[in-house]
Amino acid sequence: MAELEAVIGLEIHVQLATKTKMFCGCELSFGDEPNVHTCPVCLAHPGVLPVVNEQAILYALQIAAALGCEVAPRSIFHRKNYFYPDSPKAYQISQYDTPIAGAGRLGDVRIHRAHLEEDAAKMIHAGESGRIHGSSASLVDFNRGGTPLVEIVTEPDLRGAAEAAEWARLLRETVRQLGVSDVNMEEGSLRVDANVSVRPAGTETLGTKTELKNMNSFRFLQRGVEAELERQRRLIESGGEVEQETLHFDPQSGSLTSLRSKEEAHDYRYFPEPDLVAIAPTEEMARTARESLPELPAARIERYVGEGLARDVAAVLAADPETAAYFEQVSTDVSGVEPKVVANWVTGELAAALRAAGGGTAAESKVTPAALAELITLVARKTISHGSGKTVLAALVEEGGDAQVIVEREGLAMGDDDGDLESIVAAAIAADPAAAEQIKAGNGKAIGSIVGAVMRETSGRADGGDVNRLIRAQLGL
Amino acid sequence: MAGILELTVAEAAAQIAATELSAEEYFDAWREAAAGDDLNAYLFHVEHPVDHQAMDGPLGGIPVAVKDIFCTEGTPTTAGSRILEGYRPPYTATAVRRLDAAGARVLGKTNMDEFAMGSSNENSAYGPVLNPWDRGRVPGGSSGGSAAAVAGGLAPCAIGTDTGGSIRQPASLCGIVGLKPTYGAISRYGMIAFASSLDQCGPFTRDVTDAALLLAAMEGRDPCDSTSVGIEGGILAPSREDLGGLRFGVPSDLAGAGFDAGVREVFEATLKWIEDLGGELAEVALPSAEHGISAYYVIAPAEASSNLARYDGVRYGVRAGGDGDLLQMYETTRSQGFGTEVKRRIMLGTYALSSGYYDAYYGQAQKVRTRIAEDFKAAFEKVDFVVTPTSPSVAFELGEKTADPLSMYLNDFFTVPMSLAGIPAISIPAGLAEPEGGGRQLPVGFQIAAPAFAEQKLLEASYALEQAIGFDAKPVGSDG
Numbered sequence: 021m022a023e024l025e026a027v028i029g030l031e032i033h034v035q036l037a038t039k040t041k042m043f044c045g046c047e048l049s050f051g052d053e054p055n056v057h058t059c060p061v062c063l064a065h066p067g068v069l070p071v072v073n074e075q076a077i078l079y080a081l082q083i084a085a086a087l088g089c090e091v092a093p094r095s096i097f098h099r100k101n102y103f104y105p106d107s108p109k110a111y112q113i114s115q116y117d118t119p120i121a122g123a124g125r126l127g128d129v130r131i132h133r134a135h136l137e138e139d140a141a142k143m144i145h146a147g148e149s150g151r152i153h154g155s156s157a158s159l160v161d162f163n164r165g166g167t168p169l170v171e172i173v174t175e176p177d178l179r180g181a182a183e184a185a186e187w188a189r190l191l192r193e194t195v196r197q198l199g200v201s202d203v204n205m206e207e208g209s210l211r212v213d214a215n216v217s218v219r220p221a222g223t224e225t226l227g228t229k230t231e232l233k234n235m236n237s238f239r240f241l242q243r244g245v246e247a248e249l250e251r252q253r254r255l256i257e258s259g260g261e262v263e264q265e266t267l268h269f270d271p272q273s274g275s276l277t278s279l280r281s282k283e284e285a286h287d288y289r290y291f292p293e294p295d296l297v298a299i300a301p302t303e304e305m306a307r308t309a310r311e312s313l314p315e316l317p318a319a320r321i322e323r324y325v326g327e328g329l330a331r332d333v334a335a336v337l338a339a340d341p342e343t344a345a346y347f348e349q350v351s352t353d354v355s356g357v358e359p360k361v362v363a364n365w366v367t368g369e370l371a372a373a374l375r376a377a378g379g380g381t382a383a384e385s386k387v388t389p390a391a392l393a394e395l396i397t398l399v400a401r402k403t404i405s406h407g408s409g410k411t412v413l414a415a416l417v418e419e420g421g422d423a424q425v426i427v428e429r430e431g432l433a434m435g436d437d438d439g440d441l442e443s444i445v446a447a448a449i450a451a452d453p454a455a456a457e458q459i460k461a462g463n464g465k466a467i468g469s470i471v472g473a474v475m476r477e478t479s480g481r482a483d484g485g486d487v488n489r490l491i492r493a494q495l496g497l
Numbered sequence: 498m499a500g501i502l503e504l505t506v507a508e509a510a511a512q513i514a515a516t517e518l519s520a521e522e523y524f525d526a527w528r529e530a531a532a533g534d535d536l537n538a539y540l541f542h543v544e545h546p547v548d549h550q551a552m553d554g555p556l557g558g559i560p561v562a563v564k565d566i567f568c569t570e571g572t573p574t575t576a577g578s579r580i581l582e583g584y585r586p587p588y589t590a591t592a593v594r595r596l597d598a599a600g601a602r603v604l605g606k607t608n609m610d611e612f613a614m615g616s617s618n619e620n621s622a623y624g625p626v627l628n629p630w631d632r633g634r635v636p637g638g639s640s641g642g643s644a645a646a647v648a649g650g651l652a653p654c655a656i657g658t659d660t661g662g663s664i665r666q667p668a669s670l671c672g673i674v675g676l677k678p679t680y681g682a683i684s685r686y687g688m689i690a691f692a693s694s695l696d697q698c699g700p701f702t703r704d705v706t707d708a709a710l711l712l713a714a715m716e717g718r719d720p721c722d723s724t725s726v727g728i729e730g731g732i733l734a735p736s737r738e739d740l741g742g743l744r745f746g747v748p749s750d751l752a753g754a755g756f757d758a759g760v761r762e763v764f765e766a767t768l769k770w771i772e773d774l775g776g777e778l779a780e781v782a783l784p785s786a787e788h789g790i791s792a793y794y795v796i797a798p799a800e801a802s803s804n805l806a807r808y809d810g811v812r813y814g815v816r817a818g819g820d821g822d823l824l825q826m827y828e829t830t831r832s833q834g835f836g837t838e839v840k841r842r843i844m845l846g847t848y849a850l851s852s853g854y855y856d857a858y859y860g861q862a863q864k865v866r867t868r869i870a871e872d873f874k875a876a877f878e879k880v881d882f883v884v885t886p887t888s889p890s891v892a893f894e895l896g897e898k899t900a901d902p903l904s905m906y907l908n909d910f911f912t913v914p915m916s917l918a919g920i921p922a923i924s925i926p927a928g929l930a931e932p933e934g935g936g937r938q939l940p941v942g943f944q945i946a947a948p949a950f951a952e953q954k955l956l957e958a959s960y961a962l963e964q965a966i967g968f969d970a971k972p973v974g975s976d977g
Binding site: 060063064065066067068069070071072099101103105108109110111158160287289290291294295296297 | 566567568574576581584586587588590685686687688689690692693694720721722723724799800802803806807808809811812813823827847850851852855859
């Protein structure tokens, strides 16, 4: 049997950080006393009508612009009908066949659509199970009910669990940098569902998919998808068939339980919401949305790669706008140093030094971009060795200040000319003829003892690369 | 006392404004009259004292009977249903607030077909309303209580809602003026929804001038209703005395429609009046209008099935069977809370929206709706108004049509097309006719429809016609 390839699409719900709810004037909140942010509209009293939050439309247009989505000149709301206490109208106002945003792309993944809708209220089930079945009582908190949501649906372009989690992180960063959502998975302002299927590698037809609901961290998303892929592969390899169903992943036990099968799927009886008029964004609204976009992670990654950075290093820098800004400032302040070298210092040596000192980000640290730029320049000019550079960096992390001052205070500067180093190297070779012979015979490892001797003699100020070069030169290699 | 109750709203308001009439005395007289309700027109009388000091405005001091479909803060609001028994809304409908701002005050809440579903007021959970012209007959519906209150001398004016004829048909059957404005003229906020794309608030009055006064107070864009736009230029008291230069279209398809001989006679006599006033008659084609009832009875129930889903016993109103599981609570609450007709329409609407049936029913009905709107648009390129009888018959007997929903639905034959097209239409009393089975003479309404937002023109023409007809018949009083 051919290898089974993973086919994954994601559905992401983003709670918008507007001041008020999607269809009424109640304030958005998190963690407040239950049912204090309610009104006749969001409690669905008889006779009330929804009114669209204009800010939510602008935010949705910003998301659409960030994802390169086509914006519908005219999109409408539909009613999605279902009975449940978290839905006081017994329908959710959502968008169905005419979403505000159509096809787009983020990184390597195509966006199918993005639409506006309202969030349900929060149910709390008293009793052991924590679910409605078997609970002794169920309570509803309508504070969350009516919070504006944008649902983003991808094409099934992801090919693995790690890739899915990685892409979801990029999406979160993108939305976060737009400033339109808190994108906090634990608080539920970002929620990810995954549609998972497998198919023989190299084929095009989609297999039967299952839907994994509400995994509240990227780690759980990855583990849930992994578990489901594993389940589907085993099922098919043992001659079984995947059934279309909705699954719940329990991160504690790692188990998947069925929430509902295809037969139990709701008939939502969608129809156009007669209480609202169409959303027809003006050219000005669309332009405002486009122009308000900051440079987003995906674009920034491409720019960094173009400047010669490795893609994974570029991704680390682009993920956090403050770190990215820090990196760019250091790159401007150094002289004669490639951005690639600066990037390695920021994501490598500086990150390690910060971790060793107890954490924190570069931008928050005592190491100013100017100080780091000076340090990198000193190392690049071989005024100090790379090893000394680390020592200086640790001092900068600890106390801040100026790199040159620390270099002088600690006496870390290397000799003024290569002549000193050459004579130290010559002495070291002379002191260890056995090693010299071995090196000449082709044993590369033997060079270590002579390098070590030079380093001891120079108190570590010498540059390892230079020492290596000089030893070989003097041995005529 | 009888004297002040004879005044029209415009006359009373003018006298109150000129301090010739005390607002307090006027209001109390109507409160007393309303308390003598022997038609089951009212569900609740407003008991609390009215602040007569604050009654400034064009309707200063005028009591209004309000259909119990409008939310009134702190006052019971049931929409004629058991499921909202005891419900007191935390807010007031925009239309009522606007009347209040114009100086009018709520006199009481009037009986109605449950959730406005009906054409006879026999679908109220609180008993049928009797027609003041003949207490063995229906007042029409669904705003039967409002129509009967005005016709029966229990209120000087009233408001109701019209989804497929629920203002015009009872106005016709009770011999008063009933106006359904353009969809979007008056805010629907606070009006309990039956079919959201059709529902529209409007006045019941004794004459056209009063209808204009109430419309002027209520119309306008409301930020709480995205579909409201108001009427550009507002509404003024009508004053036109002739119909010169105006063309009235009579649908050619009317010939085939089944309606009573007596209704036909009054209709034709009214056409004669139009010509006498200088108006011109022309035949217009509304080829899709005959499918109006079929389309309406898909669209309205479909929207209703969704609008009424919120009555689930969770947050307000009646809850039954709460000690079992959730589904059982929903089922028991809704089985006990809703009446037969409401359940029938929820079933119809749920079916029409179901996956696999949507295109054949809801989708098709929307296409018919578009065609009907296009028919009217084409007609209004040739004529200023379209005229029809309001109802195929005069008031029918209580119980006469309850066993046959289809014959009941056909009562809306002449009124539904305008609702589907969203255009304004008025019913004015045009004469009396004997019922088909014989009996006392009963009122016959004449319907005039106009292009969207042409209310002022509609009121002017209606006023001229009303003056000419001079309909002054009154119900004979409570003689059983």
